[in-house]
Amino acid sequence: MCEIWDLNQLTIPPRSILHHLELARINTPYVESLTSHIVRLAESHSVYPGVLMERQIAPLVEKQYASANLHKIYNYTGALNGTGVMASDLVQAVGSLTAHTNLHLLTMLPWSEVFPSRGLLRHSRAWCPMCYEEQYSNHQEICDFLLWTLDVVEICPIHHQRLCHTCPYCKQPNLPLAWRSRAGYCSKCGEWLGNSSHGPLFERSDLSETELGWLSWAANAVGEILATTPKLTSKVSKNRVARGLSACVDLFTEGNIAEFARLVQVPKNTVWLWCKGKNSPQMDTLVRLCFCLNISVLDLLTQEQIEVPAEPVRLLPKSCCQTKRRADIKLTDLKQVELQLEAVFLDHKLPPPSLEAIAKSLGYHRKTLYRNFKALCRAISAKYVQYEKTRYLNSIEACSEEVQQVVLRLNAQGVYPSEARVSHFLTKPGYLRYKKIRTVLQKTRESLSSRGIE
Ligand SMILES: [Zn+2]
Ligand SMILES: [Zn+2]
Incomplete structure (x- = not known):
């Protein structure tokens, strides 16, 4: 019997x-995120x-939105960092x-009980190129911050x-989150998004001192809220916000709601x-309110006592106010705007611009233009919609042909043309989310097996 042999x-x-990766920057x-x-x-x-989403994660989520793959939830991937069931x-x-x-x-x-999902998260990715560059040069994990996903956060x-x-x-x-997302890189063209001296410089900010003050x-x-999250002993309740706001009304205007509202x-x-807890302010509204009162948002959400600051109230810079109303068209400008719209309509340059883009370039709201020049706006929109429809059909057509060719090529090489492999060779892999393209893929594969070539 060997003594060191432990049975x-x-x-x-x-x-x-x-892999059990560490949670970065917790x-x-x-x-x-x-x-x-x-x-x-x-x-x-x-x-x-x-x-990863399709093979490993989706099978564990038995829900309609994720049962198939990422293609189905592309436009909602922002919600994956949010407060809901996704x-x-x-x-x-x-x-x-x-x-x-x-x-x-x-x-x-x-x-989730404090912030309504409305207006909480942005639908597309946002990032700071300098943060990426620093993560890279300091040999840190390259990642996207949860902070960048929140709509109220506009600056780093x-x-x-x-x-x-x-x-x-x-x-x-x-x-x-996209099929080919990669930390620090563009998921569309694959370029490095950090602020490197080799690439084009990102747009320098155009912020005034006051705007920068508010945004920072x-x-x-x-x-501060995100840094505190791991230290919370329980979920912050909806009542907490109501209590915090009621306390503010008491502190700042001696319980007078009308005066506080002003x-x-x-x-x-x-x-x-x-204050009655029947409604909760959106995150951006709550942050604006706390800025105006010069109190900490975190304190309002977690502390029983709120301290009144030395300089109690300040107003947001005008350019940062929530509702930006675009002016109606002045009577003297009506003719001029009509002529501009006519010129756009008669111009045969491709692609035709959308009414939204024209409105933006003229400095009016789309609805304002519509109200004043209904027929002209309808004609411009129809032209745009027609063009986009044709473009869409053409690209579907082109993608269908590409899918057929890729399937045949993979098959000739003795490789099974799975969706993932085919998508790898497509100019627009995202098109696999369209039913028509998936049908083409399916049919081409069926035709191969029926001919016994596969
Ligand atoms: Zn940064
Ligand atoms: Zn790109």
Whole structure:
């Protein structure tokens, strides 16, 4: 008998199916978002996030929206970092694959009772090129911050620059999670989005001192909330907001709701509904309100006592006010605008502009133009819609042909033309979300097997 041979069973802790990556920058204002974590997880397994979502995650989420694949939820991927059921389902699914129990900290779920989902998250990706560059040069994990996904945050609180929304190379926006998302890179053209001296410089900010003051304040206030999330012992309740706001009304205007409403420039009834807990202010409204009162948003949400600041009330800079009304057309300008619209309609330049784009370039709201020049606006819209429809049909046609060719080519090479493989060779892989293209793929594969070539 060998004495050092221990026959007792070893206790091996349970293994996770996927890598158990550390949650980047947790406990800081710059905690990564859940979609960013998925992107990093996919990269550590050397697959596209779309493949990871489709093969590993979707089967665990037995819901209509995720049962098939990422193609179906492309336009809603922002919600994966939010407060709703899409986020909680994903937290569960990814948690069970990676043995993480606190992935909800990468979403807004801990604040789901406080912040209504309306106006909370942006629908497309936003980023700070200088943050990416710093992460890269400091050899840190490259990730997207949860802070960048929130609509009220417009600037990077570290670099005081506006967040970017379009790639400087291909000029296209990115989705929060796309089939080929990659941390720090454009999911459309694959270029590095960090502010490197080799690429085109991102747009420098055009902010005034007062605007910058408010935007920095807002970004820092929200960052403070995110940094505190892991320290919360329980979910912050809806009542907490109502109590906090009632306390503010008492403190600032001795319980007078009407006066308080005037002070923070919000309708009286709205304030009343907030104080009674029948309604909750959207995140951006609450942040604006706290800025006006010069109090911390976090204190309002978590502290029983709120301190009245030395300089109690300040107003938002005019250019940052929530409702930007565009002026109606002056009588003297009516003829001029009509002539401009006519010129646009008669111009045969392609592609024809949308009414939205024309309205923007003329400095009016689309509805204002419509009200004044109904027939002309209808004609311009119809031309645009017709052009877009033809363009869409043509590109579907072109993509169908491409799919057929790719399937045949893969088959000739003895490789099974799976959706993921075919998508890899397509000029527009996102088109696989269209039913028509998927049918073409299906039919081409069927024709191969019926001919017995496969
Ligand atoms: Zn930054
Ligand atoms: Zn790009």
